[in-house]
Amino acid sequence: MESSLKWTDSKVSLVELIYGFYYLESTDNGEADLKEIANAFEGFQY
Numbered sequence: 001m002e003s004s005l006k007w008t009d010s011k012v013s014l015v016e017l018i019y020g021f022y023y024l025e026s027t028d029n030g031e032a033d034l035k036e037i038a039n040a041f042e043g044f045q046y
Contacts, residue, residue, distance in 0.1 A: 018037050021037050
């Protein structure tokens, strides 16, 4: 899914955000794996 949103911070910041979702178990009641969360951010333009 393509998004019109553009990521304007560093890629390191995006990775930290994704890991934050993972370690805080913020998605699917903590059941989402890291790859699923990262895939959700693929629509961002870089």
